[in-house]
Amino acid sequence: MKVNLKVWRQKNNNAAGKLVEYGLDNISPDMSFLEMIDVLNGELTRKGDEPVAFDHDCREGICGMCSMYINGRAHGPQTGATTCQLHMRSFNDGETIIVEPWRARAFPVIKDLMVDRTAFDRIMQSGGYVSVNTGSAPDANEIAISRTIADEAMDAAQCIGCGACVAACKNASAMLFVAAKVSHMAVLPQGQAERSIRAERMVAQMDAEGFGACSFTGACSVECPKSISLDHIARMNREYLGAKLTSENV
């Protein structure tokens, strides 16, 4: 099949960027979207042009590195999938495909389709953990955790930290990302000791990073490759409010 690409090219964070058009023939519908970009990059390199920079690593939908905004949607037209899990058979022969980076003030562009998501790491550092030193844990079966609770924690914990939620949100809010971690730990007994301070600190860091407010449109959850539910945002709001009412921290 043939595709007509319009790809965001930007030399670095200070340079101005623009959409550049490329045509590709002989694309197999079985190719992944990133393999199609590999083909483009091979052609560019052979011509002596610079290949398109983009983040990718595991190419099986779990590392959270790939991050393309395709035809106006985070990770493209499929739901419940990352860019690397998208295949060319999702597009029509001859289709024009627009490829952009995540757009958010808190995710500055590094080059082309690659953005800086270290804000997420800083949010995790502000409280996304249980304070337990290596070696100090009790026997793993000491605490029984009901299957429902374990499943609920797992639903939240499977966030891959890709940032699609931020890219999909008109306010570039990181609520779904933060809520996934707050919720994962709030439902588990292991997370109770630091429950309040965690919610407070992670929300404060999220605000400090320049992410927008949540207006509950639900776009984040729709575009989330792991389909993380909005319920977690609701839980985080309760956690945060509860923490603020009782805590002297932050």
Place this chain on the structure above:
Amino acid sequence: MAPNQLSTMELQSKVPAGPLPEKWSRHKFALKLVNPANKRKYDVIVVGTGLAGASAAASLAELGYNLKAFCFQDSPRRAHSIAAQGGINAAKNYQNDGDSVFRLFYDTIKGGDYRAREGNVHRLAEVSVSIIDQCVAQGVPFAREYGGLLANRSFGGAQVSRTFYARGQTGQQLLLGAYSALSRQVANGKVKLYPRTEMLDLVMEGGKARGIITRNLVTGKIESHSGHAVLLCTGGYGNVFYLSTNAMGSNVTAAWRAHKHGALMANPCFTQIHPTCIPVKGDYQSKLTLMSESLRNDGRVWVPKSKEDAQKIQKGQMKATDLKEEDRDYFLERRYPSFGNLVPRDVASRNAKYVCDEGRGVSKTGLAVYLDFADAIKRDGQKTIEAKYGNLFEMYEKIVDDNPYETPMMIYPAVHYTMGGLWVDYNLMTTIPGLYALGEANFSDHGANRLGASALMQGLADGYFVIPYTVGDYLATIGPADKVSVDSPAFKQAEKRVSDQVQRLLSINGTKPVDEFHRALGLIMWDYCGMSRTAEGLKKAKVMIQALKKEFWTNVRVTGDNEEMNQALENAGRVADFIELGELMVDDALNREESCGGHFREEHQTEDGEALRNDDDYAYVAAWEYTGENQPEVLHTEELVFENVKLTQRSYK
């Protein structure tokens, strides 16, 4: 002992004397401690932030050392440990089914075809129980029974249920646990993180590791980092085959450059080919996706009995479901009646290759076998199968565009894990004082074949429970003053070496993109140093790799500059190292005149085609020493001593 052995260096494994179950406890007591107040005077460098790296950095920071942690990804959480699906073993015996530390030890030694050290493997089994405790305390949401206690499953042919899991995302949850511990230490100011930073050289002075040279992947800046010890937790080298289940960025560069400074590389030819991966579709393919081994618990592996039927299927004239029961060959069940579809990975892979080589493979390429769930669905109902494997079936359908509930899955073996790696002693120290290797980057625990759910166990064992003890002994011995400044000539010379190589790669200005060399290397390795090897093929491969190396350094095209994000440049350096490693793997495979585990030499097989070990001559670790550009590497051997297990021919019949 092999006749061509050129041993000049005595490899000291430092496995302590004494009864097997007491070795680690005695050793821990014998190790020197660093006074709590002195710990802050030591700087430790950790390269790689997967299970081994993140757990090591977090644990050492908790003790009070100053850590610097480096990863090439944009965040430590993305290291490829994240992709492990199936689970993590631990000898908890929660199921009361006869498991014990000794049984886990025994299974691992046997599964590795008796090419690993007893002492190391027993320690691994011992600390496995603490790993589960630690991960649960961190909030890792392992699967649970209705009563709220932890669930287990049997995995990878084990006859006990000792595998802990978190849906099909165990690696992800364990890594996020270690990442959270690491993040906590970043917040405490004990770890400084360097994401998007790649180690390009090791700095040596006075025979010790003193630090590393890195390139900032965003700015291109070449930087020096000095430390009292350097821990390489950089994973395996499966991407030498280009197509593998590894992440695209997984590479051997840090380990290889340490090797060039004198760290011996052990058993590099021991690579694991995983039997259940999605088959190759076309030459554009960039990676292979693993389907968890747990699928073999319920799926039946088969191909058509006749070549004629296989050809019809390959041409699309016939479907799998059209084939009658009596025309199908369930070849694993037929050849191995007692283990059936659950034989170890190396055995399953090799047999899939045989039936495809006979022309009985399926799919357009003829390089695939069926993994059929029809019987399991009939027996247990689709709901049960969906609950067990739903996410895997979904993943398969996304990639292949075929519904595995209705037609059998197609699978083929793919490179998955490398058992070989940097040689380390019982303390995980390489042959360079102060340089350690943890996790998949070292060679130590899996022998010639790794069992399922053991990689996660080893990465975390090394990082949480081994290195915090052993690195302290080294640091206490050298003292805080024994550190070299980044302004010293050793660092300046190393920086220059790195800059020179970068400039050289940029100035070749040839015609071929880096990827083309990588693909070419991968094909050579897969054809001649893959699932089955011959002396003739290996010799041919060596010549081909040498020619490829020459062409690479005269005809590669790397566009752009150093002073910017330049992925082609990053890749060029990695592929250059893979080419050199590939040649060493071929040498190692040629030297090992036996078949064991994942290393199958066609010259050495039993009458019915099983691997034939040669314990008299090859019960050793082959550790290779770099002697200079284009010079043959020198072989050193470490004799493997078995005091607690009897070496037997593995039989899964």
